[in-house]
Amino acid sequence: KNQVEQSPQSLIILEGKNCTLQCNYTVSPFSNLRWYKQDTGRGPVSLTIMTFSENTKSNGRYTATLDADTKQSSLHITASQLSDSASYICVGRRDSNYQLIWGAGTKLIIKP
Amino acid sequence: EAGVAQSPRYKIIEKRQSVAFWCNPISGHATLYWYQQILGQGPKLLIQFQNNGVVDDSQLPKDRFSAERLKGVDSTLKIQPAKLEDSAVYLCASSLRQGITYEQYFGPGTRLTVT
Numbered sequence: 241k242n243q244v245e246q247s248p249q250s251l252i253i254l255e256g257k258n259c260t261l262q263c264n265y266t267v268s269p270f271s272n273l274r275w276y277k278q279d280t281g282r283g284p285v286s287l288t289i290m291t292f293s294e295n296t297k298s299n300g301r302y303t304a305t306l307d308a309d310t311k312q313s314s315l316h317i318t319a320s321q322l323s324d325s326a327s328y329i330c331v332g333r334r335d336s337n338y339q340l341i342w343g344a345g346t347k348l349i350i351k352p
Numbered sequence: 353e354a355g356v357a358q359s360p361r362y363k364i365i366e367k368r369q370s371v372a373f374w375c376n377p378i379s380g381h382a383t384l385y386w387y388q389q390i391l392g393q394g395p396k397l398l399i400q401f402q403n404n405g406v407v408d409d410s411q412l413p414k415d416r417f418s419a420e421r422l423k424g425v426d427s428t429l430k431i432q433p434a435k436l437e438d439s440a441v442y443l444c445a446s447s448l449r450q451g452i453t454y455e456q457y458f459g460p461g462t463r464l465t466v467t
Contacts, residue, residue, distance in 0.1 A: 244394075281460065281461075281463075282458075282460055282461070283356070283443050283445070283458025283459050283460055283461055284395070284443075284458050285458070286455055286456075289455075329394050329395075331394070337408075338450060339397075339408075340397065340456075342394030342395050342396070343394050344392065344393050344394050345392075345393075345394055
């Protein structure tokens with residue numbers, strides 16, 4: 241069954257601290273994995289896209305990793321800011337029909 | 353470049369009533385998607401259009417949901433009659449083409465509450 245599981249469900253950290261969000265995926269045939277940021281009341285916005293041959297990709301303070309062998313990905317946020325408060329959704333893409341398999345997201349709250 | 357536009361932003365209706373949502377994709381984007389996002393969950397694809405043709409509507413509850421994309425630009429999604437479990441955010445997204453490398457751009461969504 242194609243699915244994406246994320247952990248933790250929610251996370252609260254202090255401003256300036258780092259954090260790492262986890263994603264386990266079972267997507268076949270696998271094409272790529274994406275991380276989206278979704279602010280409250282807004283649509284998701286893409287942060288990174290990685291294919292199976294890429295094991296790390298950065299976008300500013302966001303760094304995503306991908307281990308195609310263990311089918312795990314992580315999103316690391318460095319020096320968190322209040323504006324990082326959002327839901328972060330991991331999405332796997334199937335190679336056969338371009339279908340996106342969405343995780344439930346991790347809700348991140350940054351406290352001052 | 354203007355983003356994906358959706359209206360209305362919020363809608364409250366009673367069960368068994370009907371409702372329609374409108375989406376205007378980014379200019380030139382051939383592929384349009386409607387998603388349903390229930391609170392605490394990731395988006396679920398309802399229907400995907402390529403120009404004005406339906407590519408995937410396998411998860412669309414066709415007994416009550418309908419969607420159209422006349423002329424291959426704007427799209428409307430309709431629910432008739434609405435049920436309590438339809439309460440969700442309805443997201444519209446568009447991409448230049450259908451394919452692995454084409455990014456989807458999302459609108460702000462319409463939050464529907466069915467009472």
